[in-house]
Amino acid sequence: MKHKLSERQLSAYVDNELSESDMQSVRTHVEGCAQCQQQVQVLRAIRMSIRDAASVVLPDTFVYSVQRAVRQQEQEYVIWLGPERFARNIVVALCVIVFALVAVGSYLTPQPVVGEERYFSGEPSDSAAHAVIGIQHELSKDDVMIAALSR
Ligand SMILES: [Zn+2]
Incomplete structure (x- = not known):
């Protein structure tokens, strides 16, 4: 038998996982080899400490x-959730306020009305058209066409 056994062989020997004949040959070698004996002791110590830790x-x-x-x-999580819920409500409230302000703002902003000032520059030739459509507050497309043609 060669001098040094592999660690796998020694490990199997310590765990009694070798066949009877292999166990016998490894035992014979280990008894006569200080190096392998030391290795076996280390492996047994490791197994002992694992067993102790498990028990x-x-x-x-x-x-x-x-x-x-x-x-x-x-409980700590619930306590932590308190401010988080509060902050979420504030964000929702701010969103509602911003939305309301935008809605009210667009309602209050006067829509540009197509008025007569835009089409009449005050020239005398405008007076006829002005007389026809000047009294209306808003102009339709037809009014604009009439004003342009009657100039
Ligand atoms: Zn040996």
Whole structure:
């Protein structure tokens, strides 16, 4: 047998995962090889510490303390939600106000009326057309055509 066994072989040996004949040959080698013996001790120590870590016994109150911590977290979340909800309401209110202002503003802004001033420059030739359509507040397309033709 070669001097050094692979770590995989030694690991399988420590875990009793080798066949009976392989177990026997590895055991024979390890007993006569300080280097492999040390490796086996390291592997056994690692397994022991893993087993110790896995067998931690939780206190009886563990479940309750977890539940209490979760409940506390939920309460903090609800408290935190308060200002968040308030801020959301303010944003909604501001949106409504801006919308209302825009609506009222466009309602109050006078729409440009097509008036006679736009078509008459005060010249004497305008007077006939002015007499015809001047009394109207708004001009239709036909009025404008008549005014243009009668100049
Ligand atoms: Zn060896």
